[in-house]
Amino acid sequence: MKELSAKYNPSEVEDKWYSRWMEKGFFHSEPDGREPYTIVIPPPNVTGILHMGHVLNNTLNDVLIRKARMDGKNACWVPGTDHASIATESKVVARLKEQGISKEDLTREEFLRHAWQWKEEHGGIILKQLRKLGASCDWDRTRFTMDPDLSDAVISTFVHFYKKGLIYRGVRMVNWDPVGLTAVSDEEVIHKDTPSKFFHLRYYVSDGNGGRTDKYIVVATTRPETIMADAAVSINPDDERYHWLKGKTVLIPLINKEIPIIEDSYVEIGFGTGCLKVTPAHDVNDYAIGMRHNLPITDIIDDHGRLNENAVILIGEDRFVARKKIEKMLAEAGLLEKVEDYISPIGYSERTDAVIEPKLSTQWFLKMEDLAKVALDSVESGRTKLIPDKYRNTYRHWMENVRDWCISRQLWWGQRIPAWYLPDGTIVVEENAEKALAAAQKIDPALTAADIHQDEDVLDTWFSSWLWPISVFDPELPGHPDHKPNADLAYYYPTNDLVTGPDILFFWVARMIMAGDEFLGKEPFSNVYLTGIVRDKIGRKMSKTLGNSPDPLDLIAKYGADAVRIGMLLCSSAGNDIFYDESQVEQGRNFCNKIWNSYRLITGFAVSETAEQPAASAAAVEWFKAKLSSTIEAVEDHYSKFRISDALMAVYRLFWDDFCSWYLEIVKPAYEDGKPLPMDKATYDATIGFFDALLRLIHPVMPFITEELWQDLAPRGENETIMFAKTPAAEAYDPAILSDFAFAEEVIVAIRGICQQKNLLPRQALSLLFTGFFPERDAAVIKKLALVDSVEEGKASGEGVSFMIGTSELFVPLGGLVDTAEEIAKTEKELDYQKRFLDSVRKKLSNEAFTSRAPEAVVAAERKKEADALSRIASLEAQLDTLRNL
RNA sequence: GGAAGAUUAGCUCAGCUGGUUCAGAGCACCUGCCUUACAAGCAGGGGGUCGACGGUUCGAAUCCGCCAUCUUCCACCA
Numbered sequence: 008m009k010e011l012s013a014k015y016n017p018s019e020v021e022d023k024w025y026s027r028w029m030e031k032g033f034f035h036s037e038p039d040g041r042e043p044y045t046i047v048i049p050p051p052n053v054t055g056i057l058h059m060g061h062v063l064n065n066t067l068n069d070v071l072i073r074k075a076r077m078d079g080k081n082a083c084w085v086p087g088t089d090h091a092s093i094a095t096e097s098k099v100v101a102r103l104k105e106q107g108i109s110k111e112d113l114t115r116e117e118f119l120r121h122a123w124q125w126k127e128e129h130g131g132i133i134l135k136q137l138r139k140l141g142a143s144c145d146w147d148r149t150r151f152t153m154d155p156d157l158s159d160a161v162i163s164t165f166v167h168f169y170k171k172g173l174i175y176r177g178v179r180m181v182n183w184d185p186v187g188l189t190a191v192s193d194e195e196v197i198h199k200d201t202p203s204k205f206f207h208l209r210y211y212v213s214d215g216n217g218g219r220t221d222k223y224i225v226v227a228t229t230r231p232e233t234i235m236a237d238a239a240v241s242i243n244p245d246d247e248r249y250h251w252l253k254g255k256t257v258l259i260p261l262i263n264k265e266i267p268i269i270e271d272s273y274v275e276i277g278f279g280t281g282c283l284k285v286t287p288a289h290d291v292n293d294y295a296i297g298m299r300h301n302l303p304i305t306d307i308i309d310d311h312g313r314l315n316e317n318a319v320i321l322i323g324e325d326r327f328v329a330r331k332k333i334e335k336m337l338a339e340a341g342l343l344e345k346v347e348d349y350i351s352p353i354g355y356s357e358r359t360d361a362v363i364e365p366k367l368s369t370q371w372f373l374k375m376e377d378l379a380k381v382a383l384d385s386v387e388s389g390r391t392k393l394i395p396d397k398y399r400n401t402y403r404h405w406m407e408n409v410r411d412w413c414i415s416r417q418l419w420w421g422q423r424i425p426a427w428y429l430p431d432g433t434i435v436v437e438e439n440a441e442k443a444l445a446a447a448q449k450i451d452p453a454l455t456a457a458d459i460h461q462d463e464d465v466l467d468t469w470f471s472s473w474l475w476p477i478s479v480f481d482p483e484l485p486g487h488p489d490h491k492p493n494a495d496l497a498y499y500y501p502t503n504d505l506v507t508g509p510d511i512l513f514f515w516v517a518r519m520i521m522a523g524d525e526f527l528g529k530e531p532f533s534n535v536y537l538t539g540i541v542r543d544k545i546g547r548k549m550s551k552t553l554g555n556s557p558d559p560l561d562l563i564a565k566y567g568a569d570a571v572r573i574g575m576l577l578c579s580s581a582g583n584d585i586f587y588d589e590s591q592v593e594q595g596r597n598f599c600n601k602i603w604n605s606y607r608l609i610t611g612f613a614v615s616e617t618a619e620q621p622a623a624s625a626a627a628v629e630w631f632k633a634k635l636s637s638t639i640e641a642v643e644d645h646y647s648k649f650r651i652s653d654a655l656m657a658v659y660r661l662f663w664d665d666f667c668s669w670y671l672e673i674v675k676p677a678y679e680d681g682k683p684l685p686m687d688k689a690t691y692d693a694t695i696g697f698f699d700a701l702l703r704l705i706h707p708v709m710p711f712i713t714e715e716l717w718q719d720l721a722p723r724g725e726n727e728t729i730m731f732a733k734t735p736a737a738e739a740y741d742p743a744i745l746s747d748f749a750f751a752e753e754v755i756v757a758i759r760g761i762c763q764q765k766n767l768l769p770r771q772a773l774s775l776l777f778t779g780f781f782p783e784r785d786a787a788v789i790k791k792l793a794l795v796d797s798v799e800e801g802k803a804s805g806e807g808v809s810f811m812i813g814t815s816e817l818f819v820p821l822g823g824l825v826d827t828a829e830e831i832a833k834t835e836k837e838l839d840y841q842k843r844f845l846d847s848v849r850k851k852l853s854n855e856a857f858t859s860r861a862p863e864a865v866v867a868a869e870r871k872k873e874a875d876a877l878s879r880i881a882s883l884e885a886q887l888d889t890l891r892n893l
Numbered sequence: 894g895g896a897a898g899a900u901u902a903g904c905u906c907a908g909c910u911g912g913u914u915c916a917g918a919g920c921a922c923c924u925g926c927c928u929u930a931c932a933a934g935c936a937g938g939g940g941g942u943c944g945a946c947g948g949u950u951c952g953a954a955u956c957c958g959c960c961a962u963c964u965u966c967c968a969c970c971a
Contacts, residue, residue: 013931198968205971228971275970283971292969352968365969400897401966408967509965544904546964577919578905584964586905594920597933604931611930653907656919671930678929756937763925763937844914856951865912865952872914 011610015603017567020715025138033730034143036083038498044075044082045502047476048144049515050152053088054095054129057136059541059549059587060508062559063579066572066708067506067538069142070651073707075503076143077734083499084143085479086134087150090126092421092468093187093358099125099420115419115463122420139560141568141710143730148479152471153422156482161422161471162438163486164522165414169426169436173374174414176426176434180294181413183366185312185326186359189417190370192467193410194514196363201353206231207280207344208337210240210257213265219258224249225344227279229351230289231337232329234259235318237266238293238302239285244270246281260342261333262319269300291365304367312364326364371415371424371464378521379409385520385530394536394649398509405513414467421465430458438486473518476502476531485526492527502532509537536649539584546586562592569709570595576655576708598659599712602705605667606716609698612676615685622787624690627673630748630785631697633740634665640737642704651708658705666701669752670694673788695720700735747782751789753812758793758819761808765824776801778882779815802885806893809834809886814875816882831890838883845876 028034036043046068051061068084076082099122100110110118134149150157168174181190207227211219226240237259242249252268259266273296274283287297288306297304307318312326320336321329337343354363383406385391386399393399415424426436427443433450437443440456447454474485481496492500501523507516516535523531541549549556562571573595579585638661645654674694676684686694699720706713706729717729758773774797775789786798803809803818806825810817851857852869 011930014933226971230971273970278970280971286971290969290971292971295969351971395898397898398966404896404967540965583899583906588905588920590920591905593933597931600931600933604934606930608930648909650907653918656907659919667931668935675930681929683929760937766925848914851951854951858951860951861912868913875914 011603011607013604013607015567015599015712017569017599017711018564021139021141021563021568021711024711024714025141028143028728028730029146031726031728032147033728034084034145035147036081036145038494039081041079041081043499044072044078044080045085045499046072046083046504046506047085047479047502048087049505049507049511050087050089050150050472050475051133052091052094053126053131053133053151054091054098055088055133057133057140057559059556059559059575060538061133061137062140062571063538063541063575063585064506064508065137065140065142066575067536067579067651069140069572069710070576070707071504071506072143073710073730074646074734076730077703077706077732079733082143083145083148085148085150086137086142086144086146087148087475087479088131088134088152089468089472090151090153090421092416092418092465093184093189093191095126096122096418096420097187097359118419136560139563139568141572143710150479152468152475154482157471157474157478158422159438160474160478160482160485161466162425164470164474165422165425165466165486166436166438167486167488168373173378174371174436175374176369176371178367178369179372179413180291180365181368181370182354182356183310183364183368184356184359184361185310185364186361187356187418188310190366190368190413190415191356191358191363192413192469195357196354197357198352198354200350203229203349203351203353205229205279205347205349206334206337207346208234208260208284209342209344210260210282210284212252213256213258215256217263217265219263224252224257224282225280226282226284228284229349230286230330231333232314232321232326233286233289233307234284234333235262235264235314235320236286236288236305236307237264237284238287238297238305239267239269239300241269241271241274241283241285241296242281243272243274243276245272246274246276248281260337261340269296269302271296271299288367289365294365294367306367308364308366312361370413371426371462372411373414373470375409375411378525379406379517381524382406382517382520385524391520391530391532392534393512394534398512398537401509402512402517406517412467414470415462415464416467417463418465421468422471424462424464424466426462427459428462429454435459469514469518472515473522476500476519476523477526485522488526500527500531501529504534504536505532506536506538508540510540512537534649538579541585541587544586544588546584549587557589562589566592566596567599567711569599569711572708573598573655576652579652598663599709601663601667602709602712602716605662605671606698606720608671608675609694610719612691612694613683613685614688614691616688618685618687620687620689623791624674624687626748626785626788627670628690628693630744630788631665631670632693632738633742633744634661634748635697635700635735636737636740637745638665639704639735643737655708658701658708662701662705666697669792670697673791703729703732703735706730706732744784747785748788750780750782750812750815751785754789754817755793757810757812757817758789758795761810761819761821762794765808765821767824772796773819773821774799776803776818776820777815778802779878780813781815803889811837811879811882814878814882816886827890827893831887834883834887834890838880838887841876841880841883845873845880848872848876 049064072082072084102125103110103121165174182196184191205227207225208231209223210226211223214220240257242252256265256267273292285296285302286293287302287304289308305317307314308326309315314321314324314329316322321332324332356363383403386393386402393402425438426434427447428434429447429450435443435446437446443459444456447459477485477500480499481493484490484492484496519531523529543549543555547555559571570592574592577591577594578587638657641657642654645657674690676686702713702717714729773795775795776799778800789795790798805820806822807818807820808825848869852873858866
């Protein structure tokens with residue numbers, strides 16, 4: 008037995024075991040006869056680095072996968088990364104800029120070379136970091152959403168939906184990101200209340216010849232820089248204030264362009280001035296009004312958010328600069344009535360934080376109506392369970408109001424849309440250029456490859472990640488529903504559980520359900536566990552800019568991976584936000600140390616083949632066996648409900664309180680002549696067995712320390728690992744063993760309390776008298792831990808301290824050490840409490856309504872309370888008598 | 894503007910279909926201990942009108958209504 012230090016040193020242990028696990032291929036899974044248990048990782052951005060959110064998510068994933076593995080299932084956790092088109096592309100653009108290279112100066116191919124280079128250098132760092140956390144992913148299965156075959160799957164999917172008539176190309180008002188220079192989907196727009204200004208502008212009524220009359224109306228707008236794109240001013244047809252305007256035209260301020268007055272009930276009479284400037288090119292609603300009234304569309308803002316030549320004035324100015332300048336111009340021209348402060352909801356790009364510009368552009372869309380119905384039904388019917396359940400409401404709302412998905416992005420990093428344009432504008436959609444040419448030649452046999460050109464845009468990242476649970480196993484399948492799933496897909500799909508954040512419930516989870524149904528007719532997973540957001544102690548989101556996010560790797564280096572995992576789980580009740588605090592990680596570290604030291608104690612025991620098993624040890628072994636089983640039951644129940652932190656807490660208390668503080672203290676051998684006596688073999692074997700079970704029980708949350716100690720606990724074979732040891736199973740037990748021991752614990756705590764209170768230090772042996780129930784089987788335990796040398800049935804007599812547990816009366820004689828007056832006062836107080844309690848019970852029982860209507864069991868319980876109280880009162884009165892006669 | 898959820902000890906939470914003395918856990922706190930596994934520890938202890946007000950019921954932390962506060966999601970009022 009080697010000498011173990013008093014402190015657990017995680018860093019040397021962790022690297023050792025992780026490399027062993029890797030070397031042995033313990034994480035790798037292949038289809039076999041066992042039941043599969045599968046999780047696909049929510050793929051982090053390929054260029055991302057590990058943050059606390061990942062730690063939470065991947066710890067939970069790893070706990071589930073390790074638990075399943077020990078339950079005897081064929082556990083497979085597929086890792087990988089996401090190409091995250093807009094996020095990665097903007098990083099690459101930024102790096103090129105640092106090198107003095109502008110994206111505009113590069114060809115698509117040159118840019119992609121840089122991007123791939125960047126991916127090779129920085130990609131996958133996060134996966135390496137996950138290993139430090141102990142994540143037991145099947146690294147042989149690592150996937151990237153832009154692996155060639157996965158990209159093919161994305162392309163096939165596009166072709167599939169196009170040919171099915173669900174994908175169309177059209178001019179629509181989209182959310183334009185003027186910094187990312189791409190359209191983004193509705194879900195990628197974040198609305199934030201933003202302080203802005205409400206400008207009241209004068210629009211003069213035209214005299215019909217391009218000149219103005221002296222009448223004018225006031226139009227309120229937050230975007231005066233768009234007036235040059237106005238196509239009309241609208242009033243509500245029922246607004247009597249403006250009936251005189253009907254049929255007239257007005258002049259756009261500054262540029263004096265004549266535009267009509269139109270009537271549309273969209274305009275609210277009570278809002279603003281009741282006059283709405285209609286700017287179809289730059290506002291979603293105005294676009295709709297424009298369509299209704301056949302208004303011309305003037306687009307005055309370019310892709311970068313600058314005014315273009317259509318604007319007539321302020322050409323080339325940024326939209327916000329233009330707003331300031333035009334305010335001044337309007338004021339100088341006497342056309343600015345007033346300016347009010349105003350809070351308006353402004354859309355921002357999730358990725359670049361740029362103010363979204365509603366913009367007309369030609370984009371590709373996927374019809375969502377039918378897909379959303381399927382995805383909604385899956386959750387409503389319970390085939391896909393959301394945990395916690397409250398997200399169902401949000402989910403339903405989203406699914407019922409979903410709009411078509413804008414899937415094209417004006418980027419280069421991603422899967423290029425497989426659509427080719429013929430010279431006459433005809434579109435052919437095929438999986439590659441050859442097929443496209445062939446299709447084109449069917450239309451016009453004279454065409455050559457040079458005559459057709461491919462769409463420049465790429466697909467939304469989520470259009471690839473929604474295939475993730477399928478394509479990681481069988482990239483051939485998506486888009487080819489007649490293709491027979493390969494062996495991996497057939498075995499691992501559907502996966503079991505998905506752990507992810509609620510922020511991507513719609514982006515990702517819902518769409519995976521759609522894709523799963525489309526291609527396999529089956530949901531991709533049965534349970535979706537939605538974690539909370541990791542916040543700091545005072546509730547702020549963790550963010551780089553606030554600097555309140557610790558680097559997980561630093562934490563692991565300082566406290567150990569097991570401690571970090573514990574710290575994270577301790578504060579993570581499902582569905583609630585996580586208030587992270589380093590003290591929780593400290594608690595995790597302390598727990599590791601506790602386990603470590605209990606191991607030092609146990610392995611230090613000397614064993615005697617001949618020694619008799621002491622009665623206390625026999626009782627302790629019997630009790631802990633039952634306690635272990637009852638806790639295993641509780642833990643299994645918690646796991647089945649995804650209450651991971653409760654499962655952890657149950658084992659934590661079992662290990663620390665029950666095993667260390669009670670069990671080990673009971674079986675710990677006494678000392679004689681400064682040396683510990685050897686332990687009997689029966690107790691020793693039982694103890695080792697318990698420790699082994701405890702390690703296995705807690706391995707899913709603390710993989711490293713458990714492997715280290717489990718390997719050392721007994722001789723293990725080269726290929727043995729706790730990872731594949733079985734989850735301990737609960738055995739039948741007599742519940743009386745547990746209740747008896749609980750009683751004994753109360754006795755011991757009471758006696759210890761008396762000793763501390765009476766200052767009986769150093770401790771001296773006491774005797775104990777009892778009347779009423781007493782757990783004989785634990786008498787020896789009480790003697791040992793409470794330092795009592797005799798336990799006898801008998802009434803209190805002489806000086807001493809009485810206490811009651813249940814209806815039993817216990818008495819510790821303490822001649823000369825007791826303040827009788829104090830004991831009398833204490834007993835009187837207790838008696839008074841019992842009497843009042845009795846009164847309340849009797850009041851209940853004398854209520855006819857209660858006895859007649861409450862269930863029998865409840866009434867019986869009340870009657871027992873009454874009887875117990877009476878018995879206690881009798882005891883207390885007897886005690887008082889004794890005390891008063893001293 | 895609409896919707897959902899939350900409110901229990903100093904902090905983070907549990908308390909499942911109302912009913913055992915139901916008001917709990919962990920951490921923090923207080924007191925005493927460096928007792929030969931562990932001071933990152935041991936032993937003992939204090940602490941809450943279950944957000945407010947009404948209602949249903951024999952009985953409410955638990956069910957219903959309303960109010961307050963917080964969080965989140967959704968939303969095209971210029």
